[in-house]
Every structure is written in structure tokens, then in C-alpha cells.
Amino acid sequence: MQKSRDIKRTGVYRVSGNIGDLQLELKLRHISEWLPVPKFEYAGAQSTNAYGDHYPGSEEDVWHDCYIHVPQGDDSYGGRNCLGYNCSYYNVGTGYTGRRRRSPIAQHGGEDKEKNEEEITDLDLESQSNRSWSILSDNSRPPAGDLFYKRNKELCNGAIATMRISWQQKHFSQAELEQYINNPGSCAPKLQRRYHNWALETLKLQQRYLRKLENLEYAEKQQEPEPIKVRRRIRKPKSKQRGCSAVTHPTITSLSSANMSEVSVLDDPNFAARTCLIHTLLDNDSENLMPAEASEFHKKGYQLMYIYADLQQDTLLVSIRYDPEQGLLYVYPDFSSSAQDLDYVVQIERNNDCRQLYAFGFENVTPLEAYHDDGFSEEADGEDEQELGDGLPIEEDLPEDASAGEILEFYHRRRAAASERRSLLQFEMPPKRMKRVSLLLELQEAQNFENPNIHVRYYLKAPANTYYEGTPGVDTMQGATATCKNAGDWRSAHLGHCWQVTLLLEEQHHPADLLHLYFEVISIDSWQRERCEGYAHYAIPLTSALPTDSIRLQCIRPLGNWLDALNRYFIGGRQLFDFESFFDVHRQSEMHSRLDFNSDRPMTTTGTLSLRLQKLQQRQIDSCDQFHHHFHLDLGNNSSDDGDSNDDEIRSSSNPDTARATTLDEVMAAFVEARKRIELLLGNS
Amino acid sequence: MAEVHIIGQILKAVDFAEPHLYCKWSLQSGNAWRLVQGEVQGQSHVASHRLQSSSDFAQPLDIHLSTASVQGWPRLLVEVYAVNVLQQSWPVGYGFVHVPSTPGTHRLEIGTWKVAPNGLWQSLRERFGGGGAALSKTDLLYSGVERYKLQTLSSGKVIVELNLIFRKFDEYGVEFK
Numbered sequence: 022m023q024k025s026r027d028i029k030r031t032g033v034y035r036v037s038g039n040i041g042d043l044q045l046e047l048k049l050r051h052i053s054e055w056l057p058v059p060k061f062e063y064a065g066a067q068s069t070n071a072y073g074d075h076y077p078g079s080e081e082d083v084w085h086d087c088y089i090h091v092p093q094g095d096d097s098y099g100g101r102n103c104l105g106y107n108c109s110y111y112n113v114g115t116g117y118t119g120r121r122r123r124s125p126i127a128q129h130g131g132e133d134k135e136k137n138e139e140e141i142t143d144l145d146l147e148s149q150s151n152r153s154w155s156i157l158s159d160n161s162r163p164p165a166g167d168l169f170y171k172r173n174k175e176l177c178n179g180a181i182a183t184m185r186i187s188w189q190q191k192h193f194s195q196a197e198l199e200q201y202i203n204n205p206g207s208c209a210p211k212l213q214r215r216y217h218n219w220a221l222e223t224l225k226l227q228q229r230y231l232r233k234l235e236n237l238e239y240a241e242k243q244q245e246p247e248p249i250k251v252r253r254r255i256r257k258p259k260s261k262q263r264g265c266s267a268v269t270h271p272t273i274t275s276l277s278s279a280n281m282s283e284v285s286v287l288d289d290p291n292f293a294a295r296t297c298l299i300h301t302l303l304d305n306d307s308e309n310l311m312p313a314e315a316s317e318f319h320k321k322g323y324q325l326m327y328i329y330a331d332l333q334q335d336t337l338l339v340s341i342r343y344d345p346e347q348g349l350l351y352v353y354p355d356f357s358s359s360a361q362d363l364d365y366v367v368q369i370e371r372n373n374d375c376r377q378l379y380a381f382g383f384e385n386v387t388p389l390e391a392y393h394d395d396g397f398s399e400e401a402d403g404e405d406e407q408e409l410g411d412g413l414p415i416e417e418d419l420p421e422d423a424s425a426g427e428i429l430e431f432y433h434r435r436r437a438a439a440s441e442r443r444s445l446l447q448f449e450m451p452p453k454r455m456k457r458v459s460l461l462l463e464l465q466e467a468q469n470f471e472n473p474n475i476h477v478r479y480y481l482k483a484p485a486n487t488y489y490e491g492t493p494g495v496d497t498m499q500g501a502t503a504t505c506k507n508a509g510d511w512r513s514a515h516l517g518h519c520w521q522v523t524l525l526l527e528e529q530h531h532p533a534d535l536l537h538l539y540f541e542v543i544s545i546d547s548w549q550r551e552r553c554e555g556y557a558h559y560a561i562p563l564t565s566a567l568p569t570d571s572i573r574l575q576c577i578r579p580l581g582n583w584l585d586a587l588n589r590y591f592i593g594g595r596q597l598f599d600f601e602s603f604f605d606v607h608r609q610s611e612m613h614s615r616l617d618f619n620s621d622r623p624m625t626t627t628g629t630l631s632l633r634l635q636k637l638q639q640r641q642i643d644s645c646d647q648f649h650h651h652f653h654l655d656l657g658n659n660s661s662d663d664g665d666s667n668d669d670e671i672r673s674s675s676n677p678d679t680a681r682a683t684t685l686d687e688v689m690a691a692f693v694e695a696r697k698r699i700e701l702l703l704g705n706s
Numbered sequence: 707m708a709e710v711h712i713i714g715q716i717l718k719a720v721d722f723a724e725p726h727l728y729c730k731w732s733l734q735s736g737n738a739w740r741l742v743q744g745e746v747q748g749q750s751h752v753a754s755h756r757l758q759s760s761s762d763f764a765q766p767l768d769i770h771l772s773t774a775s776v777q778g779w780p781r782l783l784v785e786v787y788a789v790n791v792l793q794q795s796w797p798v799g800y801g802f803v804h805v806p807s808t809p810g811t812h813r814l815e816i817g818t819w820k821v822a823p824n825g826l827w828q829s830l831r832e833r834f835g836g837g838g839a840a841l842s843k844t845d846l847l848y849s850g851v852e853r854y855k856l857q858t859l860s861s862g863k864v865i866v867e868l869n870l871i872f873r874k875f876d877e878y879g880v881e882f883k
Binding site: 038039439447448449450451457459461463465466474476478490491500501502503504505506507508512513514515516517518519521523543545569635636637638639640641642 | 707708737738742743773774775776777778779781800801802803804806807808816817818819822852853854855856857858859860861863876877878879880881882
């Protein structure tokens, strides 16, 4: 028996770009089928041999075990016309079982049991038997397998189904197609409506194809009914315009001896998409449809995708899972080096049906990114075969003596590549019911500090009901700038430190909750003595406007008594100073005052820090929210100069509108979820 | 996909101690940003001024970026190099600044710093031997590592004028306030 060509192993890849760029190309092909092992228990077998099946008598008795001749017209039992196992046979239990018209190939596959992938060459010897066989098959086409055959004519005729699948791209199966054909109604979620539209389009495609086929068949019926032996070759489509003459039909493969009406005559390389042969299961779909492991993976935070093929039974071809935290992609089975190789083999064996053998292969065709100079792909995968020239080329230079046409073409290509690059990603929206605030902070200068060699440490404290969103491994909530040596006295130290902080605000976040920024200026001299030079604090509300210029922050430091001053001069050392609670207005029992004679906590002013803040806000936006949006913009423009602005009262007037919109959204979302759940329950029961 | 157009110029460098300067600039942005058209890095000519201590570059910037996220907002990184009579060049200023987040005309002043010499020998080399130290890996500047161990000296300022045009951000609910 045939061993599977390639051992299935899981490929683990580290994703260095955007996972949304992942594209794979899948090719599936029907290789062969062969009879099931003959069963001995069906009644109706005309066995004249008293010993049962173990001692076959004549040559015909051998075959008596495998099938029953069903007389069709003037066909006779046994003899040359029995055609071996290529006839349809009758099984008591299930009636007629699947029998595809596969005469030349099946005979090939039967005779030599090696599975080869080369195109089947035509054999003139088959023609005669072929003719009578086809008459047989015409009348005795069984219903169950017939449906599969009719739907996947090209696949059964040996064509290769090609499909290009992107990450989390939904492809329908036939069952899902039928499910989504029904109009979900106007209050269905966007996803359902989109699926419905796709289903309609696919159905239209299928119907158009069927109509074309019918037209062709009808045209053929006008001519002589006997099968014509024609040599097929791939012809240009312009032959179609010459009317439907019998001889010149473009076809896919060179199945030359087959009856014309049996072979699908229309060249359709994308038949996989049309016939819903390959379908995917995504995170969006319900977990009940996914394999059992899916719920575990979802709990761990993985993103999953399963690719199935809708063959005689639904077969899982590829399972992909992506761990966004680690940036790892697990693909089982692993990518092949080329999809054309068709490395992986699927055997389908069902009761009382022929054993089918399919082979598939898939490869990674993520388009290359030309963002970096060396133009390497952002997906850390070794092989990146570009199948259809979709890859973006490295920027080419215009040759010096280019003609006008070449110049035009060159710029056309560049523009096409640029627009492709633009369309590769979806804009990241904040999660549902959350607002994203991105702060661009910049520490520009430090001035008037006592000692040189200063650096600034900053700490950010996010308010309640916010999440910090950032790249793993990089903490922007605290950090340090570089040390500046010539900073003492009147000189200003250019720090020039920029960083970006992104926060997600929940709905419960109150605008009065401020984001606190703490700065600590430290000096380290040549004897490695550390001294604190000052502390500063700044608080901003995350939802209102910020001052556009740089802010000058005054720094203060605790003085201590004369002993502390001596210590500081000779030894250095930083006292543990709880600046957070010092600056926290709510936690102080009394007011701070500069004129405080209390020697417990005297503070002195030191230098100033110059800080520049910019803010970007991103909300979930709906098209119906447009005028709310304008409303916001109008009010936001008149910003106050102080960062702690209190335009809460202005905001509150706009709040009811948006509040209404969000609660409506919530109601819709809850309704849709409930509907989905009920549908599932009803579907299962 | 939202788009950002950055059109402007690197005007001049002021207050540098060295007279003959040229400027290398580059635009750094996050993962989700793609370059549609334009150059993201370049180098200006050498300029000096006879009377004031400023160098006029007037280096044009024309960059078109497209983005899928607000993260990784682009930053302009400038490195100012000095050239001496022996045609040796060394960096005398590193600075970087966020591209402003509001559309319109902006005039930015980038304060720069240079790597400080470690001892007498290095400062002598800086003065007479062809220049001071340079950062071997400039991604130290914009990555998040602790930088306080890096000893620097304040240098001059680079003045940049930018006009920003933002496109399609309001479709994704982004507001610049």
C-alpha cells in the first residue's frame, strides 16, 4: 500500500510582522479511488460455489464476490462486458453506492497501484469499453455519490483545487452556504449580513456556472449523439466564439478518450471557491463546531484557524494556531516547500464506499514587504515562494534610457505596489466599549539644577479603570533618560527623550481620574555619589485637551536638617522619599506651604524640567455616530491653557447622546448573542 | 488605513560649537506603519555660517506614510555631524522628536546631545584627533533601555518645520486634541 509521502509534523514559526499578512496557498487533488474490501455478508450474491468465497471456482466466480451485475438493457452477465470492478454494484444495505465516472483514471489506478501525479495520458484502448461503460453509468448513477460528483466535477476529473487563504479569512462550506443563504434580517450583526452577501454571491456564481454547463450540453445534444473521440488540448477561449462546434472545446486536462458530455468542458481554475470545496473555521465561529481542543486553546489566549475540505466526509486538512503573546505560529501539518508537490495524503474510507485518496499541499505565500532596505519578508519563514507574482518587489530604479512607455509602466507599477502595501492591514480599533488614548511625551530640557551629571527618571501612574497597552518587553510607564554632564548652574541640559504611552480607557473611567507623572532628577558625580536633585509631578486628565506648548515643571527636593545637608555634600545618597504620597492631594493631612517653618518637611526648589505632551484619542466609531463625532470636535477645540482643565461641564452636555448610542449598541450586542445561542441550541436539538 | 503626509524641511542647526555641520535624518515608526512614498532617511550637505553659529540645511522632507494603528507614532531622528579641515566627520548631536499629532504647521526645536568624552585622552582626541565618540548602535536612542549610564553633553538645537496632513483618521475614530 501507499505510504504517506510526508511525515506530518507541527511547524513552529516566530511571527515578526503582522499576523494579518499571513497567506497560504492550498492545492488539493483527487488521486485515486479503489474498491472497499469485499464484504461477505450481503444477501443477494449469486454464489454457486458451495464453499462460500474461499474457493473461487471459475473466473467469474472471483468477481462474484465483489459486485452484483445489475442488468441494464441488453447487457449480459459476466464475460467481457462485465468490465471488472468498474461497474456499479448493488449492496443490500445501502442500495447503490457512490460510483463516479472515472473510467480511464480509475482503470489506471486499479491496474497499477502506485499513485502517480502526472497527468493521465490518453489510451486509445479504453475507448471501446469506455463506451459501453458510460452507457451503464448513465442510468445507474447512484444518488448519494452523485451529488458529490456533480458538485465537484472538476475535482473528480483530476483537476487541482487551488485556494488562497489569508489569516482568519472565512470560506464557506456547502452546508454553511445553505445556512447563510437565508436573509438574517435587518437587526442581525454586521458579520451575519456580510456572510449572507457572500453566500448570495457564491450561489450566483454556482448558478451561472450551471447555466453555462447546461447551455453547452444543450448545444452538444444538437449534434450526433455517439461519443466522439477527441484529443483534448487546452485551447484559447476565443474558440468559444465560433459557435459550439463539437470538436473545439477547451478543457482542463487531456482526458481524451472520455465521452464529451461527461467531462466538464469549461475551464475554471477557481472552481474550489465556487464549489465551496475548502472551508475554514475561525475564532468568529462557534466553538461547538471546532474540534475539542479549541476551547482549551481559546482559554490560553490563542487564535485559531482550521481549514477543512468538504470531501465525502468533512476532513480537517490544516490547523493553525497563533499565540499573540509570544508571537509564535503553530502550523500542523507544516508548510510544504511548494504547494504543487501535494505532499500530504488523505484517505477517506467510509462504510460501503470506495476508498478515496486525495493529496494536498500548501505553502506560505505571504507577500513580501519592501519596507526595509534589504527587502526581506516580515514573516520569519524560510521559504517564500511567490506563486502568482503577488510579492512586492524591492524598489527598482528607472533605467536611464527608458522609453516613455517604460517610464509610464515603471510609475504604474510603483503606484500599484504602494496601494497594495496600503491595503495590507486593517486599522486597529480599540476593543469594544473602550477608548484608546495615546500620549506622546517628550522630556526636552532640564535647567538650573545644582549639580551636573543629571538624569531624569520618570514614572507614570495610570488612573483607575484603564489598561496599559504596549509591546511586551518594553515598559514605557517608567524609565530613565541619558545622563547629561554639563547641567549645573545656568546651563540647560538637553535631554531629548521621547516615548509613547498607550492606554485603554474603560467606560467606567471618570474624566476626573488623572494620570500622574512623577519625575525624579538624580545626579551622579565622578565619585559615584548619587544625589537627588528634585522631584516634579504633573497630572493630566486623559479625556480633555492638553496644552499645546511645552510645560515647565518646577522641581523641589526635601532639605532636611543641617546634618542631612552635610551628609548630602560629603557622602551623597538619596533618601527614600515617598514622593507619590507627597504629591497626592488626597492623602495629605495638611496643606503644603512654602512658608512652612516646620522643619519636618522643608522643601526647596531646584531646577525646572521642560515637558511636551501630545495626545491622540481613538474611539469606536460607527457611521451613524458621525454627527456625534463632529459635536465632540467642536467643543474640544477651545482648550484651556492649564492641563488640569475642568471642561467637564461642557463634556457632560455631549455625554447623554453618546451614552444613548452606547447603550443601544450594548442592547444590540446582547440580542445578537442571545439569538446565536438560541440558534445553536435549536440546531443541536 | 489612515495616512499621514509629512512635508517640511530641516531648517538649520543653531548653537553648536563646531562650525561645519551636516545632518543625517531618519524617520522611525512602529510595526503597523508603512511607507507609501518618499524617503525615510537622508543626509544633508555641509553648511556653515560666517557670522552666527548656525548652519542652514533647508533639507526638504516629503514623506507619505500609511498606518494601521496609532501605536508607533513616527519619530524624527536627527544626527548632526561636524566636519573638520581634514575631512573627518564625527557626530556632535543626537536628537529625536515625535512628529506632532495635530495636523497643520509646526516649528519644532530639537535639543541635541552628544556623547561625552570619558577622560582626558578622549577629550584631547575629540579636539585634535578627529572627533569624539559616536554611538555604535543608534537604536539605543529610541528603544526603551535604561539610558542613564550613557554620559552625554548638551549640544545645540536643530530647527525643523513640518506641515502635516492627516487622512482618514476620523473614519477610525481618532481625534487629535
